[in-house]
Amino acid sequence: xxxxxxxxxxxxxxxxxxxxxxxxxxxxxxxxxxxxxxxxxxxxxxxxxxxxxxxxxxxxxxxxxxxxxxxxxxxxxxxxxxxxxxxxxxxxxxxxxxxxxxxxxxxxxxxxxxxxxxxxxxxxxxxxxxxxxxxxxxxxxxxxxxxxxxxxxxxxxxxxxxxxxxxxxxxxxxxxxxxxxxxxxxxxxxxxxxxxxxxxxxxxxxxxxxxxxxxxxxxxxxxxxxxxxxxxxxxxxxxxxxxxxxxxxxxxxxxxxxxxxxxxxxxxxxxxxxxxxxxxxxxxxxxxxxxxxxxxxxxxxxxxxxxxxxxxxxxxxxxxxxxxxxxxxxxxxxxxxxxxxxxxxxxxxxx
Numbered sequence: 001x002x003x004x005x006x007x008x009x010x011x012x013x014x015x016x017x018x019x020x021x022x023x024x025x026x027x028x029x030x031x032x033x034x035x036x037x038x039x040x041x042x043x044x045x046x047x048x049x050x051x052x053x054x055x056x057x058x059x060x061x062x063x064x065x066x067x068x069x070x071x072x073x074x075x076x077x078x079x080x081x082x083x084x085x086x087x088x089x090x091x092x093x094x095x096x097x098x099x100x101x102x103x104x105x106x107x108x109x110x111x112x113x114x115x116x117x118x119x120x121x122x123x124x125x126x127x128x129x130x131x132x133x134x135x136x137x138x139x140x141x142x143x144x145x146x147x148x149x150x151x152x153x154x155x156x157x158x159x160x161x162x163x164x165x166x167x168x169x170x171x172x173x174x175x176x177x178x179x180x181x182x183x184x185x186x187x188x189x190x191x192x193x194x195x196x197x198x199x200x201x202x203x204x205x206x207x208x209x210x211x212x213x214x215x216x217x218x219x220x221x222x223x224x225x226x227x228x229x230x231x232x233x234x235x236x237x238x239x240x241x242x243x244x245x246x247x248x249x250x251x252x253x254x255x256x257x258x259x260x261x262x263x264x265x266x267x268x269x270x271x272x273x274x275x276x277x278x279x280x281x282x283x284x285x286x287x288x289x290x291x292x293x294x295x296x297x298x299x300x301x302x303x304x305x306x307x308x309x310x311x312x313x314x315x316x317x318x319x320x321x322x323x324x325x326x327x328x329x330x331x332x333x334x335x336x337x338x339x340x341x342x343x344x345x346x347x348x349x350x351x
Contacts, residue, residue, distance in 0.1 A: 024096060025056060025089075026088060026092055027058065028082055030049060030051055031139075033048050039126065040125050041234055043209075049079070051081070052104065053106075054104060065102060065103055065104045065349075066343075069108075069153070071132070071161030071165055072107065072160075072161050073160045073185070074116040075115050076161075081329075091105055091340070100340040100344040104140075110164075112225065112228075114225035115225060117164075117229060118225065118226065119157075119164025120164075122229050122230075129167065129171060133171065133172040133175050134172075134175070147348065147351055152349070154343045156181065156339055158183060160186070161181075161182075162185065163185055165184070166179055166187070169281060171270070173280035180342050181287075182335070182339065183297055183324055184288070184304075187300040187304055188300045189229075189230050189263070190244065192226070193245065193262060195296050197252070200223065200243065200247060202217060203223075227241035228241040230262050230266065231244070243255060271307050284313070285317070286316075286317055286318075320334075
């Protein structure tokens with residue numbers, strides 16, 4: 001390598017290092033809420049951890065900030081958003097580069113016995129939507145310097161969290177003005193169940209919750225989580241849910257009422273029952289990777305966009321080249337370059 005080229009490379013590396021040292025860091029704090037909305041008989045813990053990102057100037061000022069509620073995915077949690085995804089550093093970088101003005105980010109832990117709540121009110125395991133959109137929001141507004149108005153509140157999330165973000169925005173436009181969903185998963189729960197119907201063959205070997213902790217059954221958690229979210233049954237221990245499918249050998253049995261519950265309670269159905277609510281939202285956007293490993297996601301995202309288009313609900317829907325998570329939680333990824341600028345454009349930052 002020529003000496004001049006080496007010097008240029010060294011200079012670029014040094015400049016990047018210096019720049020990295022100058023990025024002001026926000027503070028990550030942890031709080032807990034024993035939620036009245038999550039009281040249940042199904043064994044879910046109503047005491048929930050909540051991770052809160054406070055922008056770098058929070059302790060140096062008396063001003064109030066808009067809030068983005070960011071919902072984690074299945075098999076994930078608020079703590080993993082920080083420890084693994086480094087989401088706080090992504091936000092630091094976006095604020096430093098002026099992709100978004102200083103903002104508070106709230107990340108609740110809504111993992112469950114079956115690894116995910118789907119942020120929905122359940123007949124058996126607690127009212128997770130009410131917790132997300134009402135009790136949690138009230139707690140944050142009382143304890144942090146927020147701009148406590150819907151125009152200054154957005155909701156977002158990835159995968160299960162993207163589903164939850166759309167669901168809670170559609171149900172609560174009086175709380176959130178804008179929503180951005182990244183690769184929203186299982187928008188149509190019955191369609192997903194059919195695409196993964198072979199998983200129901202394992203059910204006959206699962207007689208206790210502890211069976212789902214076995215490595216070979218790990219993924220099967222999702223069908224119990226979905227059932228508990230959308231077809232919960234308080235009188236059916238130990239799983240407290242009705243499953244749509246079961247097998248006797250290779251013979252399929254269909255629980256028609258449970259299958260109908262999955263469809264009726266899916267986020268994909270909300271544009272019909274909550275049409276007036278969707279018209280009240282200021283901005284709606286969702287995106288997905290063309291090569292998502294979860295094959296139902298491109299299909300159901302496109303179907304949701306077509307539904308909104310036919311109902312003349314203004315929204316943005318974008319397919320990009322990527323997988324389920326390859327472009328999301330990284331430097332210059334979808335969170336930094338699309339989601340946060342979206343909220344910078346659509347949230348009100350001044351009281």
